[in-house]
Amino acid sequence: MAKRITIQATRFDPEKDDKPRLQSYDIPFSDDSMVVLDALNHIKAHVDGTLSYRWSCRMGICGSCGMMINGTPKLTCSAFLRDYWPQPVVVQPLNNFPIVRDLVIDMEDFMDKLKSVKPWIVRKQEIPLGAGEHVQTTSQIDDFKQFSQCINCMLCYAACPVYGLNNEFLGPAAIALARRYNLDSRDQGLKDRLPVIAESEGVWECSFVGECSVVCPKGVDPAKAIQQTKLDTTMRFVLPYGNRE
Amino acid sequence: MSLRAGEARPALSNTYRWSMPANWWTRKRHYFFYMLREFTALPLALWLLWFLVEIKRAGGGPAAYAPHGSALFVAFSVVCFVFALYHSITFLSLAGVIIHVKLLGRPVPSRLIVLSQFGLWALASLVIGFVLIWFGR
Numbered sequence: 001m002a003k004r005i006t007i008q009a010t011r012f013d014p015e016k017d018d019k020p021r022l023q024s025y026d027i028p029f030s031d032d033s034m035v036v037l038d039a040l041n042h043i044k045a046h047v048d049g050t051l052s053y054r055w056s057c058r059m060g061i062c063g064s065c066g067m068m069i070n071g072t073p074k075l076t077c078s079a080f081l082r083d084y085w086p087q088p089v090v091v092q093p094l095n096n097f098p099i100v101r102d103l104v105i106d107m108e109d110f111m112d113k114l115k116s117v118k119p120w121i122v123r124k125q126e127i128p129l130g131a132g133e134h135v136q137t138t139s140q141i142d143d144f145k146q147f148s149q150c151i152n153c154m155l156c157y158a159a160c161p162v163y164g165l166n167n168e169f170l171g172p173a174a175i176a177l178a179r180r181y182n183l184d185s186r187d188q189g190l191k192d193r194l195p196v197i198a199e200s201e202g203v204w205e206c207s208f209v210g211e212c213s214v215v216c217p218k219g220v221d222p223a224k225a226i227q228q229t230k231l232d233t234t235m236r237f238v239l240p241y242g243n244r245e
Numbered sequence: 246m247s248l249r250a251g252e253a254r255p256a257l258s259n260t261y262r263w264s265m266p267a268n269w270w271t272r273k274r275h276y277f278f279y280m281l282r283e284f285t286a287l288p289l290a291l292w293l294l295w296f297l298v299e300i301k302r303a304g305g306g307p308a309a310y311a312p313h314g315s316a317l318f319v320a321f322s323v324v325c326f327v328f329a330l331y332h333s334i335t336f337l338s339l340a341g342v343i344i345h346v347k348l349l350g351r352p353v354p355s356r357l358i359v360l361s362q363f364g365l366w367a368l369a370s371l372v373i374g375f376v377l378i379w380f381g382r
Contacts, residue, residue: 014259071272082311098260109253139350161276164265167253208339209279209339 005029005081006088007039009051012099020099022090029081036091037065037076040103053103056075060217061097063153067103068092073158073215094158096167110154113170116196117178122189134186147180149218154223155214161204169205170196172212172222177224198233206230282335285328292325337362 004026012020023044037055044051054067058077065076070090081089097105116235127134156172163169178197181187197203206226266272270280303310330348340362341355 012261017261020261049305093263096265098261098262100260138257141262144354161265161269164263164269207283209275209276211275211279214275221342228345231343 002028003085005039005085006114007036007043008088008090009040009043009103010092010099011051011102014101018095022092024088029085032080032082034081035077036067036069036074036079036081036089039081039089040076040091051103052101059150063151065235066094066153066155068095068158073155075153075155075217078217094154096158096160096164097154105154107154109167110152110157110171110173113129113174114152114177117170117174117181117193118189119174119177119181121184122192123182123186124188136185140185143185144180144183147176147183147220150176150180150216150220150222151218153217155215155217159211159215161209161211162207166201166205168201170202172206172226173220175203175206175229176220176225179229182229194233197229203229203233283333285332286327288321288328289332292322333366339365 005026007027008022009025010020011017011023025039025047027039027042027047029039037058040051040053040055044053053065053067053076056062057064060075060078063075066073067076068074068091069076070084071092073094076091079171091103093099093103093105097109098108103123118213128192150173152173154173156176157163160169163171175197177194182190182193203226206223208227209225210224213221216222258378270276299313338359341359346353346358371375
């Protein structure tokens with residue numbers, strides 16, 4: 001007899017419900033390579049077409065399918081059912097974000113915070129294409145490469161109790177990406193980002209819980225980026241001529 | 246809509262506002278030890294305040310001074326000592342994450358930074374212990 005697994009998914013219809021509730025679905029667990037996203041897709045296709053959730057690439061690249069799996073933020077495309085079976089799997093929307101419908105969260109606050117740190121290369125004056133490429137050594141690339149792996153999946157925000165208690169906190173991913181560009185030898189946007197990252201709701205709001213780095217599916221260490229930014233901004237303030245670019 | 250730095254976007258009107266449960270820190274081992282780490286600062290601060298009172302009391306010279314030695318205070322001091330060790334170990338272990346230095350163009354490994362912090366801690370403890378014993382004789 002084929003194995004089966006119970007998925008308990010959050011349901012919330014803003015037109016009808018006062019608060020979210022869990023709904024159970026008993027589905028076939030036919031293949032050990034099945035992930036939680038496959039289970040949601042099975043429910044959507046064969047059991048209940050009204051279930052809403054975000055997903056796209058199915059291979060841990062797009063960062064769309066982050067949800068709480070048994071209370072831990074994970075990409076559903078990377079969470080194997082075999083790791084939970086025969087226990088039920090509870091699938092909920094990411095913590096710390098408003099819920100739009102079922103498993104879909106409102107991510108606008110995160111998008112605003114991301115934009116506020118200008119996560120792109122800022123140049124005071126663009127070098128004309130004819131002047132050649134921006135040459136970087138491997139050592140210069142190593143300085144920021146780790147932080148450039150971020151896929152904006154927001155798992156770190158769901159794991160961060162500081163953001164959960166005060167959503168004015170800039171948050172782990174935005175600060176990690178700010179550091180990624182501040183460490184890039186081609187970038188000249190440090191002074192544009194400092195007013196955002198060095199203020200009280202920026203790096204100084206973080207009390208180093210460290211769970212953001214634990215849950216990151218791409219091995220980025222946002223806690224490290226935040227603590228190093230604290231040290232750097234302090235040195236800029238304390239050292240003579242420390243405020244130079 | 247553009248926001249100022251440090252400002253949070255208000256949620257859409259028809260969304261469900263998620264709020265942190267009061268017992269959030271009991272739900273994961275990592276959160277619990279984080280709270281414990283933060284909490285240890287409180288009894289340590291109280292003990293240090295008491296230490297200042299003792300220094301003030303010792304100002305009258307050795308003849309007039311009798312250290313506070315109740316069993317309760319000794320027990321509190323032992324607990325504070327354990328908390329101080331826990332706080333120091335967690336703090337110094339994180340140094341490898343925070344400090345990033347390059348030597349001869351290559352980054353110094355985090356493990357080496359942490360070991361150097363513990364080494365300096367041991368050295369400082371030895372020096373302070375020596376000074377206290379030497380001058381206390």
